[in-house]
Amino acid sequence: MFQKVLIANRGEIACRVIRACRKLGIASVAVYSDADANAVHATMADEAIRIGPPPSSESYLVGERILEVAKQTGADAIHPGYGFLSENADFREACEAAGLAFIGPSASAMRLMGEKTLARRTMIAGGVPVVPGTAEPITSPDELVKWSRDVGFPVMLKAAAGGGGKGMRIVESEADLATAFEGARREALSSFGDDAVYVEKAIVGPRHIEVQVLADQHGNVVYVGDRECSVQRRHQKVIEEAPAPNLSPETRKAMGEMACNAAATVSYEGAGTVECLVDAEENFYFLEMNTRLQVEHCVTEEAFGVDLVEAQLRVAVGEPLPWTQQELVPSGHALELRLYAEDPGQNYLPSPGPLTVYRPPQGPGIRVDDGVREGDTVSSLYDPMIAKLIVLGADRPAAIARARAALREYDVAGIRTNLGLLDAVLVSEPFARGRYTTGLLSELGAYETPALPNDDLARIIAALAVDGRSDRAGAGRAGAPAATTGWAQDAIRRSLTGGL
Numbered sequence: 001m002f003q004k005v006l007i008a009n010r011g012e013i014a015c016r017v018i019r020a021c022r023k024l025g026i027a028s029v030a031v032y033s034d035a036d037a038n039a040v041h042a043t044m045a046d047e048a049i050r051i052g053p054p055p056s057s058e059s060y061l062v063g064e065r066i067l068e069v070a071k072q073t074g075a076d077a078i079h080p081g082y083g084f085l086s087e088n089a090d091f092r093e094a095c096e097a098a099g100l101a102f103i104g105p106s107a108s109a110m111r112l113m114g115e116k117t118l119a120r121r122t123m124i125a126g127g128v129p130v131v132p133g134t135a136e137p138i139t140s141p142d143e144l145v146k147w148s149r150d151v152g153f154p155v156m157l158k159a160a161a162g163g164g165g166k167g168m169r170i171v172e173s174e175a176d177l178a179t180a181f182e183g184a185r186r187e188a189l190s191s192f193g194d195d196a197v198y199v200e201k202a203i204v205g206p207r208h209i210e211v212q213v214l215a216d217q218h219g220n221v222v223y224v225g226d227r228e229c230s231v232q233r234r235h236q237k238v239i240e241e242a243p244a245p246n247l248s249p250e251t252r253k254a255m256g257e258m259a260c261n262a263a264a265t266v267s268y269e270g271a272g273t274v275e276c277l278v279d280a281e282e283n284f285y286f287l288e289m290n291t292r293l294q295v296e297h298c299v300t301e302e303a304f305g306v307d308l309v310e311a312q313l314r315v316a317v318g319e320p321l322p323w324t325q326q327e328l329v330p331s332g333h334a335l336e337l338r339l340y341a342e343d344p345g346q347n348y349l350p351s352p353g354p355l356t357v358y359r360p361p362q363g364p365g366i367r368v369d370d371g372v373r374e375g376d377t378v379s380s381l382y383d384p385m386i387a388k389l390i391v392l393g394a395d396r397p398a399a400i401a402r403a404r405a406a407l408r409e410y411d412v413a414g415i416r417t418n419l420g421l422l423d424a425v426l427v428s429e430p431f432a433r434g435r436y437t438t439g440l441l442s443e444l445g446a447y448e449t450p451a452l453p454n455d456d457l458a459r460i461i462a463a464l465a466v467d468g469r470s471d472r473a474g475a476g477r478a479g480a481p482a483a484t485t486g487w488a489q490d491a492i493r494r495s496l497t498g499g500l
Contacts (some may be wrong), residue, residue, distance in 0.1 A: 001314075002240055003026065004046075005027070005029070005079050005103070005313070006029060006073065007029065007030055007045070007078075008079070008081065008084065009060065010031075010036055011372075011382070012385075012387060013081040013083075013372070014030060014045075014371065015044055017079045017081060017309055019309075020307065020310050023307075026313070028045040028046050028047070029046065029047045029048070029050045030048040030049070031050075031059075032038070032048055032051055033052055033327050034052070035054035035379050035382075039372075040371045040373055040376075047073070049451060054379070056382070060084045061066070065086055065248070066441065067094060068236055075100065076101060077101035077102070077103055078095055078102055080102070082294065082295055087291050087292075089108075089110040092104065092106070092107045092110060103268050103270065103271075103316045104292060104312075105267060105272065108267070109268050110291045115161060115290040116158060116161070116162075117136055117198045117290060119136065121135045121268065125265075126261060126262065126265035128261060131285040132201040133156075137160050137198050138198055140182055145177055147199055147308075152474070153171065153172055153173055153174070154169065154172045155170075155201060156199065156201070156202040157169040158200065158309070159184065159192055160190035160194065161188065162191055165232075166187055166192070167185075167188030167197060168186045168298070170202055172278070187266070194361050200460070203285070205280065205438075207228065207230045207436075207437055207438070207440060208229045208275065208276075208277065208278075209226055209227065209229065209244045209255065209275075210273050210274060210294070211226050211227075211258075212308070213262075213268070214311055214321050215271055215272070215315070215362070216315045220321045221263050222324070222328060224304055224308070224323075224328050225300055225303060226252060226255060227240050228240065228241045228245060230436055231330070231431070232438050233344075234348065237338065238421075238441070239335065239337050239431075240336045241333065241334065242303040242330070245435075246434045251282045258284070263289075268314075270312055270315055271292070271311065272289055272292070272475050273294045275289070295388070297309075298336060298369055298388060300334075304330055318344045332399070333393050333394075334390060334392045335400065335403045336389070337389045338372075338388055338418075339387045340385075340417065341384040341386050341416070342416065344421040345449030349416075350380060351375070352415065354415070355374055355378060355412065355413075355415065357411055357414075358374040358411070358412055359374065361410050366389070366406050367390040369387065370387030370388070371387075372386055378415060389403070400496050407423050408423075416449060420447075424447065425440070425441070428444055482494060
């Protein structure tokens with residue numbers, strides 16, 4: 001087993017990997033930007049090293065600096081988490097050249113699945129069903145018009161080099177093609193450094209279902225069930241559940257086998273996810289493969305009683321898969337709800353700022369994966385996700401009831417969040433029936449965010465206590481930025497003059 005692992009990430013996923021390392025007796029190294037000097041992951045690891053200024057491009061995305069820290073601390077492996085460098089084939093090769101294990105798939109598999117048109121060609125060659133579309137990037141508006149006329153509207157434009165909803169446009173008519181094409185190219189270039197886009201036939205009213213796969217170095221591949229990920233805003237997930245509801249056993253098995261075939265086609269190693277679109281008749285199509293751990297991996301862990309991060313570490317040192325396919329059966333139903341620092345009533349506008357109160361729920365069947373604590377500041381520089389609330393119930397109704405109870409117990413103040421929206425989704429008729437599509441949030445209509453309440457005495461006391469802790473923590477780490485001295489007094493003043 002590895003002796004020391006550097007986690008090339010931040011926030012809740014860095015904390016998650018540190019916990020897995022502790023479980024296996026592996027020393028951990030955290031890296032942090034100036035904005036994260038007092039972050040939970042930096043204080044939780046055995047060692048923590050500064051890697052640069054707050055912008056990701058000057059810290060978490062600087063592979064050379066991360067490799068320097070790995071050498072400096074004597075780490076023998078790097079876990080990339082998700083995002084940042086997790087799907088960067090060049091960084092993977094740089095790790096190998098430096099004599100470091102990279103906990104993830106080969107550079108070859110990353111490249112085959114990372115460029116979306118290449119992934120489509122690879123999957124077609126492997127006999128995997130894909131959404132009808134172009135196998136090469138679109139090079140001109142005329143080409144786009146011709147293809148769209150042939151297959152009929154609506155069509156979907158997508159960035160060839162990435163995902164996560166960036167560079168994606170759905171186009172309903174020919175009149176909108178040129179504007180959508182240029183907009184998709186600009187966003188793709190800004191997000192991924194590559195303006196190539198391709199086009200697919202838009203599947204109307206689809207479900208977004210993904211399959212968790214795990215492969216070892218000995219040619220074994222298993223699928224760890226499926227996840228429903230259709231509750232989305234801006235093509236990004238908000239709620240996931242495992243197993244996916246209202247899916248026939250035959251389709252479930254066929255999707256799992258397809259996902260294993262996709263992984264085997266590229267000689268995959270480690271944890272990965274095959275994402276699919278599923279229509280009303282349960283026809284399913286390969287969408288993309290994420291060659292890394294997913295944000296929502298924990299909903300699968302709870303439903304199936306497995307530890308995917310531990311499995312990643314074991315596979316990376318050459319151990320065989322810890323389970324057979326027959327052993328991988330769900331023991332209940334799990335939901336994951338993503339807590340975002342954003343305002344759903346203002347088109348999901350980010351809401352960075354200080355967490356004057358942060359008290360997550362506790363109890364049987366409740367898990368919270370986060371990387372923040374009361375008094376921390378949610379930065380505008382990084383993803384607005386604060387935490388993931390994961391619940392497990394004996395069945396789906398029990399899981400929903402437990403999730404609603406946990407949401408009512410979650411206490412967050414100082415910033416806007418989507419807590420109310422999450423509950424609204426859970427009680428909606430389509431979600432309650434387990435029959436919903438990626439259009440669920442838009443179908444629910446406009447959401448009005450409740451007004452932020454004035455601070456009460458408990459919140460002011462919490463702010464004062466946190467401010468004192470921040471002062472002491474800031475003084476405890478060399479090079480740490482100054483704590484928010486006086487913030488609590490400002491909180492009191494704002495409370496007396498109309499609230500936060």
